[in-house]
Amino acid sequence: MKNSKKINRRNALFQLYGAALGFGVGTSLVAQADPLPVNKRSSSTLVAYLSRSGNTRVIAETLARQMSADLFEIRTVEPYPDDYQAHVLRARQQQETGELPALSGDFPGLDGYHSVVLAFPIWGRDMPAPVRSFLADWDMGNKTLFPCITHGGYGPGHSLETLGQLVPDAQIKPAFIKQCDSERDTISLLADWTATVMPS
Incomplete structure (x- = not known):
């Protein structure tokens, strides 16, 4: 975040996110340079997230x-492929086969957490396979879940239906849903542009 314009844009977005999630108008949601320590058990609330491009992070x-x-x-x-198209292909294959990929990281479990914020992008109009793995690994039955x-x-595609099927005993709150930059649209626009300016 070396660019001040990016910081200002993000701060404005954070204010919108805060309003949508019910935070007060005067709440400060300022991006900080250093992320919170991972696996630090110090709260009754956990934010678990999956992010490919950084928007969800x-x-x-x-x-x-x-x-x-x-x-x-x-x-x-x-890891998933860095190339977007290869990533999409692998994610699609996992959806079609129902594969639950193995997760990495030293996660201490959900004991002691009363609430879980589950943040994830839509892959192929549904919940990504790694998030399904996370829900399969840990019991959300007595948790309050914030998608x-x-x-x-x-x-959101079918993700909310999938979530309800995977954690039927959890108390699922209304979801926060946000459209972010689409790599697919960018790639399509680039293809159109190169076809125009670089005719074969």
Whole structure:
């Protein structure tokens, strides 16, 4: 965040996020340079998140600071491809096969947490496989769950239905849903642009 324009834009977005989540108008949601320590058990609330491009990470870190919550990033043992199209292909294959990828990280478990904010992007119009793995690994039955969903233009897809099926005993609160920059749209626009300015 070396660019002051980016900082100002993010701060403005954080104010909107705070209003949507019910924080007071005067609440300060300022991005900080250093993330909260991962796996620090110091709160009854956990923010668990998955992020590919960083949009969901910004939201998760902001919520963790605002709520004085612990923060945990959901990661897979086998990383996803950096290339967007390859990433989409692998995510689609996991959805079609129902694969639950193994997760990495030293997660201490959910004992002691009463509330869980689950932040994730939409992959293929549904919940990503790593988030399904996280929910399969840990019992959410007696937790209050706050879904926080980012998407690239197609909305939450089937993710809320999937969430209800995976954690039927959890108390699921209304979701915060935010459209973020779409890599797919950017790639499409780039293809159109190169076809125009660089004709074959």
